Amino acid sequence: MPEVTTAHYVVLSAVIFAVGLFGVVTRKNAVIILMSLELMLNGANLAFVAFSRHHGNLQGQVFTFFVIAVAAAEAAVALAILIALFRLKGSVTLDDVTELRG
Amino acid sequence: MEGLSFWVGGTLTVTAGMLAVTRRNAVASVMWLVAAFMGMAVLFFGMDAAFLGVIQILVYAGAILVLFLFVIMLLNLTPSALVRIDRPRAKVLGLASAGFFVTMIVVVAMGSQAWTTGEKAHRIGSSAGPRASDVLPVADQLFEQHLLPFEVASILLLVAIIGAVVLTKRKV
Amino acid sequence: MDRAPLLAYVTLFAPLAATVVITLFTLKHKALSGFLALAGIVTGLVCTILLATDVFAGTKFPPHEIDWLSVGGITLKFGVMVDSLSVLMSLVVTGVGSCIFLYSTGYMKGDEGYSRYFACLSLFAFSMLGIVFSTNFVQTFIFWELVGVSSYSLIGFYFAKPSAVDAGKKAFLTNRIGDFGMTCGILLLFFTLAEHGISTSLSFAELAPIFHDAAKHGLDPYSGTLALAAFLIFTGAMAKSAQVPLHVWLPDAMEGPTPVSALMHAATMVAAGVYLVARTYFLFFNYHDALEVIAGLGAVTALLAACMAFVQNDVKKVLAYSTLSQLGYMTLSLGLFGPGAAMFHLTTHAAFKALLFLGAGSVIHGCHHEQDMRHMGGLRKLMPVTAWTFIIGSAALAGIFPLAGFWSKDAILTTALHESRVLFGVGLVVAFMTACYMGRAYLMTFEGEYRGHAKVHESPATMTIPLVVLAGLSIVAGFFSLPIGFLGREHPGALDHMIVGPGGPAWFPGILEDHFNLMVAAGGTLAAVLGIIVAWRFYGSRAWSIESFTATIGPIHRWVVNKFYFDEVYLWIVREIQQRVADVCAWFEKNVLVQGVVKGLSDFTRWLGYLVRLMLDGHLHRYVTMALFGIVAILAYLGMRN
DSSP states (O other): OOOOHHHHHHHHHHHHHHHHHHHHHHOHHHHHHHHHHHHHHHHHHHHHHHHHOOHHHHHHHHHHHHHHHHHHHHHHHHEEEEEHHHHSSSSBBBGGTTOOOO | OHHHHHHHHHHHHHHHHHHHHSSSSSOOOHHHHHHHHHHHHHHHHHHHHHHHHHHHIIIIIIIIIHHHHHHHHTTOOOOOGGGGOOOOOHHEEEEHHHHHHHHHHHHHHHHHHHHSSSSGHHHHHHHHSOOTHHHHHHHHHIIIIHHHHHHHHHHHHHHHHHHHHHHOSSSO | OOHHHHHHHHHHHHHHHHHHHHHTTTTOOOHHHHHHHHHHHHHHHHHHHHHHHHHHTTOOOEEEEEEEEEETTTEEEEEEESSSHHHHHHHHHHHHHHHHHHHHHHTTOOOOTHHHHHHHHHHHHHHHHHHHHBBBBBHHHHHHHHHHHHHHHTOOOOOTTTHOOOHHHHHHHHHHHHHHHHHHHHHHHHHHHHHHHHOOOHHHHHHHHHHHHHGGGGTTOOHHHHHHHHHEEEEEEEHHEEEEEOOOHHGGGGSSSSHHHHHIISSGGGHHHHHHHHTHHHHHHOHHHHHHHHHHHHHHEEEEEEHHHHHBBHHHHHHHHHHHHHHHHHHHHTTOOHHHHHHHHHHHHHHHHHHHHHHHHHHHEEEEOBBBGGGOOOOHHHHHHHHHHHHHHHHHTTTTTTTTHOOOOOHHHHHHHHHHHHHHHHHHHHHHHHHHHHHHHHHHSSSHHHHHHHHOOOOOHHHHHHHHHHHHHHHHHGGGGGGTTTTTTTSSSSHHHHTTTOSSSOOSSSSSSSOOHHHHHHHHHHHHHHHHHHHIIIIIOOOOOOHHHHHHHOOOOOOOGGGHHHHHHHHHIIIIIIHHHHHHHHHHHIIIIIIIIHHHHHHHHHHHHHHHHHOOOHHHHHHHHHHHHHHHHHHHHHHHOO
């Protein structure tokens, strides 16, 4: 097995990010999109930790910690919005929500 | 050891993530996402970031995804309700962009000499200083250097809780 | 703050306070408004007198400045300069001003805009004092413009009268030309100095030493650029002090109320140009070419205006042209290294010209707003106080010993003789003409038979008291030039010292070497007496016929009556050149700028908006995809660069 370097981690984080991105672009269900978003955040987190180790300090880890905190807040609010949306429209499919039309 | 954690965790995360974003059944998606987050935790442990690994399992796999599950059940999203309208164009587009994205990252990452030598990659592990896997230095960072952001984050969470309550209340 | 700058600030801001209070609170209470304005200017007068006791005793005060505005590396300052020059000018403004404010309370009685009048008048006093105490070019320019505005509002005071409105506009526009030149001059000065590595806040106190030792600061003392800057700054003075060819506004400005004419368009405001040049004489001193032009312009103005004064029938117009002529005299002196003499003449002229205007106002008031001298005559018996003070004023203006005009005119003539025989000759001729047309004005108004119809009465005490006070001043103002007086080089408050600015002894050699020349005095007096005799022969004894005389000089008379066609030339320029250019510009704007550029741009924007709207259909996926494309594009760019 070849030695694992920071570059490996960066590529892996990009792959995870891309998987989440794929979900965001293709899915129509808002809940699934939110989950894909969480995956994207995880991809970014991985890169943070990898660089943190690369530079030999803990800043990246601390930042990841804050990302997780913000992700938790985001999930709570986003899901609350989804519930409100569901009450209003009876659906959480994004095709039904086009109020942002310019 | 680290090579092992990288390949195991990486494979698990990517495979489970792919499955999670493509399942019709939302509950199945959540389950696969749990698996993907577990893989992330493995990666964190492998990188001597034990604290983050624990947090990953507790907060992400535990709290956040349980929240998702609750919502899915609350909304009664049966698989029939989740029938996807076929979007071949979107799928192709998404796949193409995601692939391109990864390619570019690979090009950029591999093009940078410093990251590929692996020389620095083990510095923390081999140095005589405190090991990064100790929670102590992380705590020191959080409560000494970054105390204000830490407190702000807690206020953010409080605001999020209140916001969620207000948003979901039927009548104010 | 020290006592001196404090007094100066009080002098400066007391009239402004009056303006503000009148405008905001007392527009309805006429008597109170008049009292407030009077209180403001008298406060200024008292403070100035207190200052004068220090300054003329030889005490020197450094200029007091505060930082007003910092932009980039440039700091603009606001402050007061207390030296003998500014205090002398302030004495003129507040002294003559006080008389005229008092006079106005009587003259304007019963007018609709009584309060407005006093608000404007106080604003003018504030602006004028701002120029007087200014420490730098920027401050001067601000107050310069303020003076223009208040002048405009007072000339057009009777705004229901079209001729008054037109006169106000004319004054304003003519002054614009000068102000534009002045702006260019200040900027040119600033940038030229910056080019030589001298960064200044354009403070007189900073600039004076630089120009004095021009060579030491790397400045070419004979550089054309700086001469041009000096001359451009002078164009500002040229417009305000009504020098040919920017003089056309001053006679029309007589549309304003007579006290306004007295205060602004005779005594103080029009003197601002002379004051400015005297204040910034360090600029001009090195540039003899610029000075020669100035002297020439002054001589031409003095001569032409004196000619035009002969053919006016409106008593105020005679005085207006006389003012022009006297301003030309002062400018002539400025151009001949005699700023001290110019300032001296400015001071005495302020006293007797204000007196003459107020006298004319009294006559107009007494004759129920009749201004044409052909409908007057014999008023001496009906209005004795006005008549006698008018005689004193006229004699002072003509330069009869020992009245004020004699001394100051003598100072200018001495300066002229020292520098140029030709200009000295012009000065003598103008002195003769001055005496002659003033004799004509007096004889037509006060002697002979009364030719009008209205019932004439003497003016009230509020109007005659200022007349008497000013008459007193017209008699004594000249004595300051006697050996103990201003012009003596040894006296610490001497005018020579004022000119060069703060702190220094007379830096510029050659300013007014000798003070009193018996020959000059005799010549000037002879010219004046001759002028009076000629006037008497024509208008008093009627020994000579004015009709046959005008017939003899035919074409010259026609030129003079038509004011040398200045107005016609300007009208032609406006109608034929400016209008054509404006037409072309209007066509270009309408068809190219508006139709093409403006409308084209708006159409393009709207079209683009439609296009974008098509994309933004509210589907979140599209938005995300677009964002994705953006990221991919950025990455592609980064990858390409690697």
